[in-house]
Amino acid sequence: MADLFDSTPGTEEQHDSAHRPLADRLRPRSLSEVIGQEQVLGEDAPLGVMLRSGSLSSLILWGPPGVGKTTIARLLADETDLHFVQISAIFTGVPELRKVFEAAKLRRQTGQGTLLFVDEIHRFNKAQQDSFLPHMEDGTILLVGATTENPSFELNAAVLSRSQVLVLERLSLGDLERLAQRAEQELGRALPLDGQAREALLEMADGDGRALLNLIEQVAAWKVEGKLNVDALSKRLMKRAAKYDKSGDEHYNLISALHKSVRGSDPDAALYWYARMLEGGEDPRYLARRLLRMAVEDISLADPQAQQLCLHAWETYERLGSPEGELALAQAVAYLALAPKSNAVYMAYKAARAAARKTGSEPPPKHILNAPTQMMKDQGYGDGYAYDHDAEDGFSGQNYFPETMRRPSFYLPVERGFERELKKRLDYFEKLRAKRN
Structure with missing residues (x-):
């Protein structure tokens, strides 16, 4: 995994590393070299406390791509003298799991434990997840699972009860700047970008350290005179698509942000989240349906016109299509955010259902x-x-x-x-x- 630090190789290593991807050359060699994730790795954070007390337990690392999940798992094995085994739930079935467990048992007989890192662990079905339980309980393996999906919904309760969930966060602009500086140190030269272009490059990475190093590698390969500005950078480098899974957590997180911004009477925030979802490829018809629901639930009879306006905006979108029709939905977003709010009918309906x-x-x-x-x-x-x-x-x-x-x-x-x-x-x-x- 392409995470996060500089190393200062010797002359022979420099020659060998010239053909390796920049992301691979900058792999951290210890947990102290990992950039970001202080809420997990800090001295008083969960992993810091576990390592100091020698009580490392099975873990689920939950976070977006490119923030250090694989690297942290590998370094945990190094710092606890556990044999590191990595598998992917995408390519591993029950027969392969049996082999992994048998090898871990043999290793345990010689006195060495096994840290089993499972990437995309949420892709295992219930039976496959259950197969880990006896080996976690008897100490054959210490499980470290990585997932980009909410473990509460994707993992068995039995696995969760035997593990600690640690939330990894997307890298901040400050974290990405530190990573860029270390990449420049490894490359032996500064990136040919002015201040605004450099900031734009960091924003293109969207909190993903691996993506930033890949972008830097592209920029470093350009033969340019002087420094490029934002326009020149944009022409040479396509902006990364925002991370957005229309069926995953990000989908529900963003629609929740939109709904709560409308409920909170903040049209600017509501329009921002509306735009974020459109930029991520969300179906405008889904947004139209949810806007109508907001009018019914959060505005209701405080402004009876809100529902009608949402229906008209939906109909306008159906007639105009994208992108013109999206403006009609944006008008509905702004109107709903500024409309008087009431959930009185919603609460009355819930009470009536309970009484019934x-x-x-x-x-x-x-x-x-x-x-x-x-x-x-x-x-x-x-x-x-x-x-x-x-x-x-x-x-x-x-x-x-x-x-x-x-x-x-x-x-x-x-x-x-x-x-x-x-x-x-x-x-x-x-x-x-x-x-x-």
Whole structure:
């Protein structure tokens, strides 16, 4: 894995390393040389504490590509004198796993433990993941799994209960700058970029150390005079596509960010996350559907026009397509963010559903039941029903809940937007109901 540090090879090593990729030449030789991930590797961070106390446990390293998962696993094996074995869940099946476990058992008999590093561990199915358990429990292997997916959803509870999940973060611009400086030291020359172009190069890496080293290797191979500016760099080097998996964690993280920005009445943040998802290749129709859901859940009757505007924006997109139709959805994003917010109907609906489950099959009160047969009339169906249009103010105030059920209050409109008016109406009818009853 192409992570993160400089080394200062001797003359012979320099000659041999000239043909190796820059990322391989800059592999850290100890955990102290790893750039970034202080929240995991620091003295008082989880791995630092484990190593000091000699109590290293099985680990799940969760983080985006290019942040050091493989390197950290390999260096952990070095620092604990464990034999390092690396496999990929993409290419490994049950027969290969059996061989790995048997070899680890033989190694254990000679007094050496095994650190088994499993890349893309989330790609193993339940049975394959279960096969690790007895060997983790008896100490045959110390498992270190790497995943870019949320372990809570992708890994068995049994594996998680026997492991500690460590979250690795994308590298900051400061981390990437340190990595770039070490790459320049290894290359023996500075990159031919001015300040803004250098910053643009770091941003292109998008927090991925391996990607940055690959970009630097390309730039270093150019024969240019002077320093390139941002425009010249952009013409020579295509911007990396943003990491975005439309079926993975990033998809759900970004739609959550968009939804919460709308709910928080921040149109700038909402438009940013909307744009991020489009740039990542998200289907605008999915966004249109989610915007309509936001209008229903978070704005509701505080602004009844919000739902209609979302439907119009969706229809406009269907007529115009991309990219023109995306502007209509952007208008909906901004409108929703600035609209008055209320989840009163949403909460009322949830409370009504809970009450419906609790009361089971309680029948409606007899006075509001129709009586199409004489037998039903004889049983009191429809007796005492008050036709509201004939009542004073068009309101009878009669009970519509089951007779055994105490009248609840589900809908509690807020003092915002159009719901102010609805609250006035609700209060008006409550007063009439109290007066009539």
